Amino acid sequence: MPVQTLASNIREARKLRMMMWIASALPIGACAWGAWKQDIGWYALAMLGAGCAAAMQLWLRRYVTSLELDGDTLIVRTLAFGSTVHRIDRKRVGQRIYNSGPGRMGTYTSTDAPWIQMDIEGFRRPFVIDAPIEVLDLDKIKSL
DSSP states (O other), X not given: OOOEEEEEOHHHHHHXXXXXXHHHHHHHHHHHHHHXXXXXXXXXXXXXXXXXXXXXXXXXXXXXXXXXXXXXXXXXXXXXXXXXXXXXXXXXXXXXXXEOSXXXXXXXXXEOOOEXXXXXXXXXXXXXXXXXXXXXXXXXXXXX
16 A cells, blocks of 8 residues: 655745754854853843744644655654654544634734644644645544
8 A cells, every 4th residue: 555645744844944943053153152252141142042942843843744644654754853753553643633713813913824733642742734735635634
């Protein structure tokens, strides 16, 4: 049986990977600038930037760039450093929630960014699949 692609998100993955590299490089640059200028304030800025980069890395560990089905094995690729690949038995897939509709972001701004939240047994946090992507077979994802 050939491998079936259920979701593929290469374009967004490239943008997020670039943002991750920038978020990782900025604290290093702030440390170097602080050492050159001998200003402790730049070190504080570097620590803040390192915290933001670490939080982004934690989120990207569950951001799905590719979801494939190979028989009874689900192949999940995420965007963490090194492009993590998880091979998961289909029986471990739990609840799948499709979230859509306008979400409030502040007082005046709302956005409609649908996503799928997929719980998998053995993982503390759910995987996240963006819905407006290149390839998305929503019916097969729901039937897992």
